[in-house]
Structures are given as structure tokens and as C-alpha cells.
Amino acid sequence: MRREAARPLSEVVFLTVAEVAAVMRVSRMTVYRLVHSGHLPAIRVGRSFRVPEQAVHEYLRENFTESIESTDRP
Template sequence: MAQSNARSRLLTVAEVASLMRVSTMTVYRLIKAGDLAAIRVGKSYRIKEDDVDAFIAARYTEAG
């Protein structure tokens, strides 16, 4: 298995919410439902930027 040397930046729930233009509660719901992978750090979560990009790409649809 090949391993990439590039590291994905870890984002806070608030940063993900801002990026996706949704509320923080929506991000928490996505994490709880298992739709968005997250890492638990103490009492908070961190989400890999690559995982956010993959989540958005998987749900992207063309208008029209």
C-alpha cells in the first residue's frame, strides 16, 4: 500500500461549517450519522480537509 507524504490539514467544526456554509450543528449531525469522518480530540472534533473535499465531491451535482 502506497502512503502519501502529504498531510491533510485538520479543520475545526466551525471551519468546516464556514467552508460548507452550514451551521455547526449540521456538521455535528453529519459526524454523528457517520457521513463525515472526524477525529475526536478531547471534547472536540477535527476533520481532515481531504475528507471534507471528498464529502463535497461525492454529493456534487450539476445544476440544470
């Protein structure tokens, strides 16, 4: 994952797993799988995880693929 200039932690917005799932429109289990596999960085707070909002946007941007129809057009 691409790292930009480090931002002060006071400026970082952290999302819960449920919030990440809503943004990505996937299940919470999918988010947990991404976190545990290392595809989505997270920090552990007690028994729950928090994911930097910017990491979610980077993950979606890096994994975006165009549909097959749009790549077949001239």
C-alpha cells in the first residue's frame, strides 16, 4: 500500500469495522478477513479494530477494476 507523508495521529480518522463495511458495502466478516490477511491495516483497541479511513480509500482505489464491457469498447 502506498504511504503518503505521515500525518499527525490527531488528524487521522479511524473507522470501526462496521463503518468500513458500510463504506465498502461488504459484510463485517469481509473486513475482518482483509484486516487479518494484512490487506487492510488496522490497530487493535481492546478487543476491536480501528482502520484508518485513508487506508480504506487507498485499498478501494488500488483494487478498482473496470468492468469487462467497458474494456471491450473501442
